[in-house]
Amino acid sequence: MSKTKENIFDVVLFKRLFQYIKPYKLVFVTLAVLVVLLAIFSAATPYITKYAIDNSIEVKIPETFVYYILAMFAVLILQTVFQLAFIYYAAWLGQNLVEDVRVKLFNHLLKFKMKYYDNSSVGVLITRAVTDMERIADIFGQGLFMIFRDLLTMVVVFGVMVSTNWRLSLIVFVMLPILMYATRIFQKYMKVAFEEVRNEVSNLNSFVQERLTGMKILQLFTREDVEYKKFTEINERHKKGWLKTVWYNSIFFPLADLVSSVCIGAVAWYGGLSVVLENNEVTQGDLIAFIMYIPMLFRPLRQIADKFNTLQMGMVAATRVFKVIDTTSQIDDKGTIIAEHFKGDIAFKNVVFSYVDDEEVLKGISFDVKAGETIAIVGATGAGKSTIINLLNRFYEIKDGVIAIDGVDIKAVTLASLRTQIAVVLQDVFLFADTILNNITLNNPDITEAQVKAAAKEIGVHEFISSLPGGYHYNVKERGVMLSSGQRQLISFLRAYVTNPSILVLDEATSSVDSYSEQLIQNATEKITKGRTSIVIAHRLATIKKADKILVMDSGEIVEQGTHDELLQKENGYYKNLYEVQFLKEEVV
Structure with a gap:
């Protein structure tokens, strides 16, 4: 014993x-x-x-x-x-x-x-x-x-x-x-x-x-x-x-x-x-x-x-x-800089990361995003695309390298102010068993219902919300089961937009939504990415073509980067092969 x-x-x-x-x-x-x-x-x-x-x-x-x-x-x-x-x-x-x-x-x-x-x-x-x-x-x-x-x-x-x-x-x-x-x-x-x-x-x-x-x-x-x-x-x-x-x-x-x-x-x-x-x-x-x-x-x-x-x-x-x-599993939040607003320059410098020791998911990747640019990240499943989103928000600690915004290491910025300036729309949208309004504001007293409605009209989702019983006060129940996947996605776009973030991260998810919701999502995407730095994990051809830069990832490394047209010029290029297999079919359709 x-x-x-x-x-x-x-x-x-x-x-x-x-x-x-x-x-x-x-x-x-x-x-x-x-x-x-x-x-x-x-x-x-x-x-x-x-x-x-x-x-x-x-x-x-x-x-x-x-x-x-x-x-x-x-x-x-x-x-x-x-x-x-x-x-x-x-x-x-x-x-x-x-x-x-x-x-x-x-x-x-x-x-x-x-x-x-x-x-x-x-x-x-x-x-x-x-x-x-x-x-x-x-x-x-x-x-x-x-x-x-x-x-x-x-x-x-x-x-x-x-x-x-x-x-x-x-x-x-x-x-x-x-x-x-x-x-x-x-x-x-x-x-x-x-x-x-x-x-x-x-x-x-x-x-x-x-x-x-x-x-x-x-x-x-x-x-x-x-x-x-x-x-x-x-x-x-x-x-x-x-x-x-x-x-x-x-x-x-x-x-x-x-x-x-x-x-x-x-x-x-x-x-x-x-x-x-x-x-x-x-x-x-x-x-x-x-x-x-x-x-x-x-x-x-x-x-x-x-x-x-x-x-x-x-x-x-x-x-x-x-x-x-007694478990010590907190992110080291020793930053002293309070970010009230980011210009939007992002730099990943030789970033190495592992979810499990000795199994590197990102193998020393480096790239730069200029303020106001939209970059798309493409690659096979498990290439490390979503990991980049997680690291930018400091959900995980990197093993080596530096991630900087406006030339400042994000570790020097307080965690709360960093995440306040970065809005994320995930592929798997989570909604609480509450009203649409509270799911959008997350009970932030600084965001009024009038501001939410104005933002909804700007990105074109006000009509959809108003058509629901109770409108903005419609209870979506646990995990938002009362809404379709496309509707949940629209709510998540609005949730990101009302915070007026400096940087926007989108994990697009339009493959399983109806055509009407997809059009609304595309319109919302164009609206909320306009004028602000955006990182998009691309699943649709339209997003890729409009991106200022495309990062092509494979097995935790950036194997190619450039514009859509530049990458298509590369003979036997990874992106060109991916485009012909995955995205060209969409263009034909």
Whole structure:
């Protein structure tokens, strides 16, 4: 068994969690006081009962009995009030702490490199940000403070029992170590079981999320039966993980009840015999008080084991969440220059890049783009065209070389201002489950609805948007499923245009859209590229012909560059062959 699994409590982890309690010190101190008060009041009722029996009932003095009843009633009221406050503020502290951790986690995720997401499961990250967070909240709401309360209750009850009758206490304490040992063994195995459960929950979430997202592909290729079998296997492992916890519970809790019952029986036998024999070792009040005390001593221990389950799940979840928070996968944003506007000169100088070590995607490419020029990039799939877009926006760090805009290395420019000045229209358009207006502005308060409409009219998409139910306030649902691919593309063009970028990057995607949408996209392309530096991954002949320069890529290298006419003059040139195979057919059509 690993060292991690052997440790019941991770002290370092708890210290880290307590750092988030600092803003809520007053609530924490209040809870600590309530823990003490609840422990004292829990032991008070049996104590008062003992004296009521010995000093009123047994000696037949009814006048004092009413005072004991009133005292017990007052204790009950106070205990109820303190219990209510304790439960509420424990949960309140847990939820506020988790809110802070969740915000930190999400802010951390927002700054990760794309490489991190390339290698991570979305389902697992969702589990970390949602399900695991609730388990962390339970550490305080249902775990830690409850355990402290139960432990303190046991200490107080222990002290009162010894001071009341040491003979009966001895019987109880002979039985107590048996339950304590069983509790420790139970905690040890439950920690391992819960780690297994959390692993399977992550796997299950990841599997379901990916299959729901790719449901169309599964149905198109009739993979329903195969995926169903995979799901049942994962679900079976998840069930077995939970059944382990159920098995450990089913052993421990009946054992705890058995030990408690045996202890009560032993006390009742010895105490009852002493009362009958009148040997003055045990009074009737002692006997009744101890019968009340035993569950109060054994039940907290049983509850500690139960709450420990919650605590263990929270600890496992916290470990996973902090692992993400501790991950250093951010782009190095040490630039000091704030780019308010770029003239638009772009230079790639001997840029080398690898997604995977020792597998170069770009092999020392160099090219220049003058301000206001439109360059087209063509090449086979995997040649490195989209990588150029990713590197210009610093989604990934280059291995060697320099990328400069207006003669300044982009690493010297703050990341936020760099990306603000570069607008990208991707081939795979992503829309959020929100209105068209919010998908265009991305909730930027500096862009008004009037500006959006004016921009839409300029690039010729206002009529299309206005024809939708609700117009600009039409909700496109998740990933924009209410729109066609061409319509989504038009929205992405407008989203780029309203930001008034200095540099525009287009990954054209008109091959799968209808002719009407294609015409609108072509018109929009001409409008938004006019007068600004543009880099276009070309899929259509019209874009290539109008480009000021064409970069021809193959296997991570620029093999040719020039205008359309210049490249066609090269005998057996790469571009000429590509043109004749791919683009000439389009021209003929």
